[in-house]
Amino acid sequence: MQTARxxxxxxxxxxxxxxxxxGLVLSDSAxxxxxxxxxxxxxxLVDTLAGPRYSTDADISARSRTYEPQAMRSLNMVQVFATTxxxxxxxxxxxxxxxxxxxxxxxxxxxxxxxxxxxxxxNANLATLDVTARKFAVxxxxxxxxxxxxxxxxxxxxxxxxxxDWIDDALLDSLVATFQDELQFIVDAALPPLGSATSTIDxxxxxxxxxxxxxxxxxxxxxxxxxxDPDHLVDLLSSxxxxxxxxxxxxxxxxxxxxxxxxxxxxxxxxxxxxxxxxVSKLPQIILRDTNAVxxxxxxxxxxxxxxxxxxxxxxxxxxxxxxxFEVTAELRTDRTRQQHRLQEAFMRLLEEGPASEAGxxxxxxxxxxxxxxxxxxxxxxxxxxxxxxxxxxxRVTFRVEDVAVQLSRARDTYxxxxxxxxxxxIDSLEEQEAxxxxxxxxxxxxxxxEVPEP
Numbered sequence: 001m002q003t004a005r006x007x008x009x010x011x012x013x014x015x016x017x018x019x020x021x022x023g024l025v026l027s028d029s030a031x032x033x034x035x036x037x038x039x040x041x042x043x044x045l046v047d048t049l050a051g052p053r054y055s056t057d058a059d060i061s062a063r064s065r066t067y068e069p070q071a072m073r074s075l076n077m078v079q080v081f082a083t084t085x086x087x088x089x090x091x092x093x094x095x096x097x098x099x100x101x102x103x104x105x106x107x108x109x110x111x112x113x114x115x116x117x118x119x120x121x122x123n124a125n126l127a128t129l130d131v132t133a134r135k136f137a138v139x140x141x142x143x144x145x146x147x148x149x150x151x152x153x154x155x156x157x158x159x160x161x162x163x164x165d166w167i168d169d170a171l172l173d174s175l176v177a178t179f180q181d182e183l184q185f186i187v188d189a190a191l192p193p194l195g196s197a198t199s200t201i202d203x204x205x206x207x208x209x210x211x212x213x214x215x216x217x218x219x220x221x222x223x224x225x226x227x228x229d230p231d232h233l234v235d236l237l238s239s240x241x242x243x244x245x246x247x248x249x250x251x252x253x254x255x256x257x258x259x260x261x262x263x264x265x266x267x268x269x270x271x272x273x274x275x276x277x278x279x280v281s282k283l284p285q286i287i288l289r290d291t292n293a294v295x296x297x298x299x300x301x302x303x304x305x306x307x308x309x310x311x312x313x314x315x316x317x318x319x320x321x322x323x324x325x326f327e328v329t330a331e332l333r334t335d336r337t338r339q340q341h342r343l344q345e346a347f348m349r350l351l352e353e354g355p356a357s358e359a360g361x362x363x364x365x366x367x368x369x370x371x372x373x374x375x376x377x378x379x380x381x382x383x384x385x386x387x388x389x390x391x392x393x394x395x396r397v398t399f400r401v402e403d404v405a406v407q408l409s410r411a412r413d414t415y416x417x418x419x420x421x422x423x424x425x426x427i428d429s430l431e432e433q434e435a436x437x438x439x440x441x442x443x444x445x446x447x448x449x450x451e452v453p454e455p
Contacts, residue, residue, distance in 0.1 A: 010155070054147050074131060306318065
């Protein structure tokens with residue numbers, strides 16, 4: 001297992017499967033905004049008696065979406081790309097999944113009003129921040145003492161370190177976990193006629209033996225009185241407690257009526273096969289097998305990435321990863337034809353729409369919290385069941401996991417280069433807006449930034 005240094009770009013530019021507004025937390029949407037044109041976080045003009053002005057209030061902030069790289073063992077460096085005209089500044093905090101943390105001079109603690117760090121303070125102490133929750137977000141404070149000018153944050157780079165098995169993560173850990181967490185389908189269950197009226201149904205009274213004993217019941221979709229409502233028009237489900245496996249009904253089902261349940265079932269998911277997964281008693285199940293790397297290219301998925309600690313000039317360069325595309329064959333196994341059809345539909349929907357947490361058909365890496373494209377390439381083909389398994393229905397399908405990043409070259413320590421830009425930069429100030437309106441030249445501004453030189 002390789003210990004990797006990974007750079008996460010915390011930015012607000014739309015990308016493949018990424019909505020920059022998703023997960024963005026603004027302290028006050030009336031005072032701070034995400035500019036839809038240049039995708040920078042800025043203060044927002046507020047109407048006042050003196051005309052439009054930027055707020056000079058303290059603690060105006062924006063928090064990025066929360067990243068959850070499960071391979072992360074430490075946070076190492078932060079680099080902020082921002083424009084800070086005179087009278088403006090940028091403050092930082094690190095969100096750990098629970099609290100916004102700041103370095104108080106002696107330790108990391110939950111921040112209160114007015115408690116912000118500089119970039120240099122964060123970097124000097126970041127390695128000591130507790131990251132056992134495997135979560136982080138960057139919180140930026142935009143401050144100005146001049147109501148006619150605003151700072152702007154374009155990008156924040158965060159470097160973290162941890163053990164990553166790149167291919168195993170994509171194909172074993174992330175893929176199996178996604179199917180286990182997201183894939184559910186409907187299984188019908190007709191219960192025996194009731195011996196007495198009831199407003200609750202305990203599944204353990206009916207599912208301890210027979211075909212239902214091995215069902216992984218994730219929830220209950222609906223409950224009907226099949227005797228009095230054979231067309232299933234009135235749903236009697238009020239709630240379901242997954243801990244006690246008890247269903248509460250909105251009204252009682254009378255004696256001698258037959259309850260009809262629509263259960264949400266999660267199939268067993270496994271890679272290749274273990275002896276147990278050939279057993280009909282484990283149905284329904286999905287077996288992933290026959291993985292092929294159909295494309296493996298040294299053409300970089302993205303370019304060399306670098307991060308610089310501005311106060312010391314220390315930098316880290318991460319070479320571009322190899323890009324790989326994998327084809328995976330899945331076998332869907334059930335013991336009923338209707339279950340097979342419903343499992344197929346749920347499987348196709350997951351690959352078409354993606355997990356509920358994603359903005360499209362993307363697989364989120366558990367190790368790095370990056371996204372990979374998944375898509376169906378060959379639809380279902382029936383497979384003859386194994387001998388003496390007449391109750392087994394098997395269909396095979398093939399899908400792709402696209403552009404999996406595989407970091408083969410290790411990151412290296414280097415140095416940063418300070419660059420100076422003498423040009424006409426866009427800085428949101430009222431003076432500039434008035435000058436543009438009058439078709440006057442925009443004042444020349446000087447900006448400085450550290451970058452990692454090309455190798």
